[in-house]
Amino acid sequence: MARRRKRGLGCGGLILILLAVLAVAVPALFWWGPGPLPRETAVQVPEGSTLGEAARRLEAAGAIRSANWFRRFAGRLGSSDPIKAGEFAIPARSSAATILDLLQHGRPIQRLVTIPEGTPSVLVADRLKAEKLLAGPVAVPPEGSVLPDSYDFERGEQRAAVLKRMTAAMTRFLDDAWRARKKTTAVRSKREAVTLASIVEKETAVASERRMVAGVYSNRLRIGMPLQADPTVIYPITKGRPLGRRIFQSELRAKNGYNTYAEAGLPRGPIANPGRASIEAVLDPAPTKALYFVADGKGGHVFATTLAEHNANVRKWYAIRRQRGEM
Incomplete structure (x- = not known):
């Protein structure tokens, strides 16, 4: 009697099963399993990068x-969605699937450099130079040419580009x-607008006062009365850096194209980079x-139409300063 052959998969069948398991396990492990990154790492994807180029950067970063x-x-x-450009924070042990989704739909790291309203151009250049994640040299821009705001940038971007x-x-x-x-504006050009706005910016930090201060200076311009703005005396001395002392009488008399005590009209150019509100x-x-204003001791100013009213306001201000021990 012939022996009955045992039913079974045999060696070949086991190999096929093993291969099938591997065909599923390998992609699952590589694509959805934990990645090799030991800690959160930032990876830069330059503008215009292909998926292959981004992948090489990811591999180089581990x-x-x-x-x-x-x-x-x-x-x-x-997903077939395109990848974005930018710098991405890749969490530790992120799977390949998670990383692709982050490049396609995540938000890049936002890095900002902020220029406050009224910042002189020399300090704009200083801020850019101090940002260690930027690269390359930067020149001091023309005064009044920069709009104060927060600007995003990428790691390694050129300072000149920002x-x-x-x-x-x-x-x-x-x-x-x-x-x-x-039609009520007293300036005749965009440059004059920026010049006067830079003075307004330096004279008051109170948002609700800007139009009033602009109104006082506009009135003075129309009648040919000197603006008598202290910041215009300081600017030619320091080019926008802090003076660090009181203004000398000789400096109030100096004729240098900026001093609005010594000469009527606008200075020869802006003394800072004014913000949107001051320009408006x-x-x-x-x-x-x-035609006049002086500090009120509370952070703002008090305004006057006549010189007599103004002198009374000045006396009140001096009394406040003496009370504070400032005089």
Whole structure:
């Protein structure tokens, strides 16, 4: 009698099963399993990068095990959405699938350099030079050419490129603001608008006062009365850096194109980079007959139409300063 053959998979069947398991396990392990990155790491994806180029950067950073495998599995198992440019924070042990989703739909790291309203151009250059994640030299921009704001940048970006965006932003804003100017403005050009706005910016930090201060200076310009703005005395001495002392009488008399005590009219150019609100105030000044203002001791100013009123306000201010021990 012939022996009955035992039913079973045999060696070949086991191999096929093993291969099938591996065919599922390997992609699952590589694509969805924990990645090799030991700690959160930032990876930069330059503008215009392909998926392959991004994958090579990820491999070099240790975020994935193989750029080639990442690209192949991304095409088979991932979304077809395009990747973004920018710097991305890759969490530790992120899977390849998670990393692809982050590049396609996540938010890049936002790095900002902030230029406050009224910052002189020499200090704009200082801020850019102090930002260690930027690269390359930067020149001091023309005074009044930068729009104060917060600007995003990428790690390693050229300082000059960031500055170019700042000046382009001022050009766009000023063009729009000039078209919307009111007939009551006392300035005759965009440069005059920035020049007067830079004085307004330096004279008051109170937002609600800007149009009023602009109104006072506009009135003075119309009648040929000197603006008598202290910041215009200081600017030619320090080019925008702090003076660190009181103004000398000789400096109040100096004729240098900026000193609005010694000469009537606007200075030869801006003394800082004014913000949007100060430019808009100059182009739409408050309707007022006031010609004078002085500090009120509370952070703002008190305004006057006549010199007698102004002198009384000045005496009150001096009394406050003496009470504080400042005089």
